[in-house]
Amino acid sequence: TVTREQVLEIVDVAEHLMPENATVDAEGCLCVDWQDGHLSRFDPGWLRAHAYDDESRAERQAGKPKARLWHSDLQLPVFEYQALMENNDALLQWLLAVRDIGLTQVRGVPTEPGSLKLIAQRISFIRESNFGVLFNVQSKA
Incomplete structure (x- = not known):
């Protein structure tokens, strides 16, 4: 392979x-x-x-969109987790927003462990690193 x-x-x-x-x-x-x-x-x-x-x-x-600078009046696009998981058009719009703006808000993400992994797998294969498939960053301050 x-x-x-x-x-x-x-x-x-x-x-x-x-x-x-x-x-x-x-x-x-x-x-x-x-x-x-x-x-x-x-x-x-x-x-x-x-x-x-x-x-x-x-x-x-x-073929690439022109870079857009962030300003104080930036309104982040908002997407619903369930729609991203079930609807290819919603997923495409979300990915385009991430590409064009660099950041979005996803609401309604379940709090159960593995929910983030599911949305990542919806986009692509997750490559494992030295830290595993997912790595939880925690502030210990």
């Missing part, structure tokens, strides 16, 4: 590593054979999303 998760530690890479060969396979992927025997395979979609030439950057920026 391809997870695209980085399994190579950058500190383990030889300082002057050079590619021996680079080809494009039948699926359009860039395949790089390295001196140390490692093979890297880059999907064309990933390469396009990570192209840093001026034209590619401009294309990516053209």
Whole structure:
């Protein structure tokens, strides 16, 4: 299975590593054979999303909303937890608001443990960290 998760530690890479060969396979992927025997395979979609030439950057920026600064009169959009859990249109509107404003309010979130995890899973897979799937931050002041 391809997870695209980085399994190579950058500190383990030889300082002057050079590619021996680079080809494009039948699926359009860039395949790089390295001196140390490692093979890297880059999907064309990933390469396009990570192209840093001026034209590619401009294309990516053209599709993004313009940044909006927060002011004292900012009214945070409010969403209902149950609607986000049951209605794809409500979920989309919430995600767009988070993208455009950076912060929203969600009301009606159950207080039972795991409720936050459920809404996170509604968005995407939760990647576990060194602290586990969820980590409760508590102020001990």
